[in-house]
Amino acid sequence: MLHELTISDLGVIESARLEFGPGLTCVTGETGAGKTMVLTGLGLILGAKTVPATVRTGADAAVAEAIIDVPAAGPLAERLADAGVAVEEDGSAVVARTVGATTRSRAVMGGRTVPQTLLGEVAAELVTVHGQSDQVRLRSPARQRDTLDAYGGAETADARRDYAAAWDEWLTAAERLRRMQEGADAERAEVARLRDDLAAIDAVAPEAGEDAALVAEAGVLENAEAVRTGAAAAYEAIAGDEAITVVATLEAARRALADAARHDSALAALEERLADYSYGATDVGAELASYLDRLDADPGRLDEINQRRSDLATLTRRIGVPDVDGVLAYAERARPRVEEDDAWDETLVARREDEARCRAALEAAATTLHDARAAVGERLARAVRDELALLAMPDADIAIAVERTEPTAHGADVVTMTLASHPGAPHRPVADAASGGELSRIMLAIEVSLAGADHESDDTARTFIFDEVDAGVGGKAAVAVGNRLAQLARTHQVIVVTHLAQVAAFADTHVVVAKSTDGAVTRAQVGAVTGEDRVQEIARLLSGQEDSTTARAHALELLEGSAVAR
Missing domain, CATH: 1.20.5 (Single alpha-helices involved in coiled-coils or other helix-helix interfaces)
Structure with a gap:
């Protein structure tokens, strides 16, 4: 509930303080007196967008401050606690909104600076604001659908949630199938190229680093005579047939040290080192001998190497990579795509089946949602007809048609509210069949019906703010509107801006906005009136x-x- 609203330097209102009790509060005043600024102040503490132009001329900033009740439990209470909002012991919180003429605006709730969106979340749960522009709800099929779903509460909310999940699943499946089908020719042509490349790679069967090794071996073979001469000379010097070789010399030195070490053990370590040198030289000699044997064993090896290098070069040019390692990396990337193509037909069948399964699930969810909406539509139509009887439209017949259509993100239904204003009149869309005053009363009947549904579902009182909901209404109908607003105010807080005496007469609290001017400055005074x-x-x-x-x-x-x- 909204307990209090204080406004300063907002439009023509220099300073005003309004106390709102439970029940019905009516705000009246001459045209241009400043009633709009009262609504603007209410809008500010409910998260509306700030407009610097509304700051009173000559003032630095406008301020709207209110005391409102907030829920003690639930998601919104947790959200406020996370924001650090301090809630009073009586369950209320102070909300202040500052609108700077040239500086940034700010919002404070419970002593903490909060984002504007948080005020909007509070308003969405606790307050319903209805102005004449909200009659667009009666003109837009989407808004009519949302109104119907709101009246259905958990019944339609559960069905909508299940439908939304089915819709997302079907969209995903349909998109996967579409991409596969639309890209089939290009994809399969690309895979065919990859398949040919892999066949060429497998035919050559390159090994990692092979090209570099062949270059090195070819360099040796191309200079075979110089290599053979050098290797042979080294072999002869180390372990050849000459009397003096490295091995023979090392062995002679080792034996001499061995004889001396029998008399001086300090030489034993040196003798061991010479033995190691001798063994090493012997190994080098054996490896050189084997190397010389290989050079002589395969005189056609150079031709083989050159042919292999040519095959590898052809392969790297085909693939478009610089070396054999690039070819192997390409093959590693290409094989999974080729393997997937091997199962192309099976994958396509599986995706078609998945799309069909998801579509069937979507149709089932759409039917469930349609049935729920149709049942809720009948209940809402009865509730609105009952309300219209109380609003001096006893012969009006409201119907809500829920017709199947192609699935969309919000269901597979078109919701249409129609009106027959008197017996025998054909049903036509509400926006076409109703006059301005009838539209106002129909909108009020819908709001009251929605409020009744909310009250039955969670027993939570809301605050309703109506801006000239009685526009175009007069006489007996105006009395009926006032009476119905007073009935709504028995379970909810209702604030109404009105020009009708018949409505204002039902107020529990009557607030008047009056304008005065001294010829230079215009001011508005706002206050409750009683008695005379x-x-x-x-x-x-x-x-x-x-x-x-x-x-x-x-x-x-x-x-x-x-x-x-x-």
Whole structure:
């Protein structure tokens, strides 16, 4: 509930403080007196966008401050706690919104600076604001659908959630199938090229680093005579047939040290080192001998190497890579795509089956949602018809048609509200069949029905703010509107901006916005009226002359009648 609203330097309002109790509060005043600024102030503390132009001329900033009740438990309570909002012991919190004329605006709730969106979340759960522009709800099929779903509560919410999940799953399956089908020719042509490349690679069967090894071996063979001469000379010097070789010399030195070491053990370590040198030289000699044998064993090896290098070069040019390692990396990437293509037909069948399964699930979810909406539509139509009977439209027949259509993100239904304004009249879309005053009353009937559904579901009182919901209404219908707003105010807090005395007469709290000017500055005074002051305001609403005897008598009659009705 909204307990209090304080406004300063907002439009023509220099300073105002309004107290809102439970029940029905009506705000009246002459056109241009500043009623809009009261609504603007309410909008600010409910998260509306700030407009610097609304700051009073000459002021640095406008301020709107309110005391509101907040929920003690639930997601919103957790959200407020996470934001550090301090809640009073009585469950209320102070909300302040500053609108700078040239500086940044800010929002404070419970002593903490909070984002504008948090105020919007509070408003969405606790407050319903309805103005004349909201009659677009009766003109837009999407808004009519959302209204129907809101009335259905958990029944339609569960069905919508299941449908949304089925919709997302079907979209994914359909997109996977579409990509596979639309790209089939190009994809399969690409895979055919990869398949040919892999066949060429497998035919050559390159090994990692093979090209570099062949280059090195070819360099040796191309200089075979110089290599043979050098290797042979080294062999002869180390372990050849000559009397003096490295091996023979090392062995002679080792034996001499061995004889000496029998007399001096200090030489034993040196003898061991010479033995190691001798063994090493012997090994080198054996390896050189084997190397020389290989050079002589395969005189055609150079031709083989050159042919292999040519095959590898052809392969790297085909693949478009610089070396054999690039060819192997290409093959590693290409094989999974070729293997996947091997199962192309099976994959395509599987994706078609998956899309069909998801589509069937979507159709089933759409049917469930349609059935829920159709049942809820009948209940909402009955509720609105009952409300219209109380709003001086007893012969009006409201119907809500829920027709199947192709699935969309919000279901497979088109929701249409139709009106037959009197017996025998054909049903037509509400926006076409109703006058301005009838649209106002139908919108009020829908809001009251939605409020009733909310009250039954969670027993949570909301705050309803109506901006001239009675536009285009007069006479008996105006009395009916006031009476119905008063009935709504028995379970919810209702704040109404009105020009109708018949509506204002039902108020529990009557707030008047009056304008005054000294020729240079215009100011608005805002305050509650009671007693004789209220009689005068009702009389002014009736005739434009608060001192008219006839209007005053009529005002008293209205106030007495509304008291009886309540």
